[in-house]
Amino acid sequence: MNTTLHTECIEVCNQLLRGEISAVETYGQAIEKFAGEPEVGTLRRVQDEHRESVAKLKANILEMGGVPESNSGAWGTFAKGVEATAKLFGEASAVAALRQGEEFGIGLYEAAIENDDVMPECKSLIRMQLLPKLRTHLVTLSALEG
Template sequence: MNATDECIEVCNSLLRGELSAIETYTQAIAKFDGDPERRALEAIRDDHERSADRLRDHLADMGATAATDSGAWGSFAKAVEGSAKVLGESPALAALEQGEEHGIDEYENALRNADVMEEIKTVIRGDLLPALSEHIATLGRLRNK
């Protein structure tokens, strides 16, 4: 696998993570129907949609086909969120927070990967990674209400 192929694979993996987050937040938002937390969760989901769009743009620039589903991580995230929905709001928020922490790990791994293009690393450092830290802070505040 050459460097461009590896970069494409990493970007598609990150995109699948963003797609998983979008799916999971959509599911969680239904649990918070009418709650003030709903607006915060919708804003986080919108951030993940923007991040997915950025990754799709980079994949298109590389002439690659972008992932269209969340894959195995999405199935796992849905299972975690589904069980959290049964247990209540605080566990649901904790599950979302765990997903954000996993996303941070994935982006940090991409930053350490020598085959990931510097242009993409700049976007990760400047936009995508800081958004996840903000999401964790927001979810923590919501859980501690």
């Protein structure tokens, strides 16, 4: 593939990748907060699904000839905010913050689908594999907020 033709798509996918890396970090912090609680298993499962999305996005970027991001960058600030919120306000606030992160991620994926610079193959990956997971995570987190 010609990298110059896919620069915009690679950039969008790297933005999504940074978000997924941040989600893995954020869930790690939430898991620490919930240590010993029954919710830990659910949070680990969601974290693992974000790890799977990281792997898929990295592979996709490499396939386009790009260089995948290796850290969350500015997204890490969001993860730190979740950790601070959890420490100050407890578990319910941590789950609410996780839910907000998932909602923000859904918005980014939906914007990528609408972006004309994003290749059809990438849009398919988002529609069929990545976005449905985030929607499921919202339901899971809502149940935890119960």
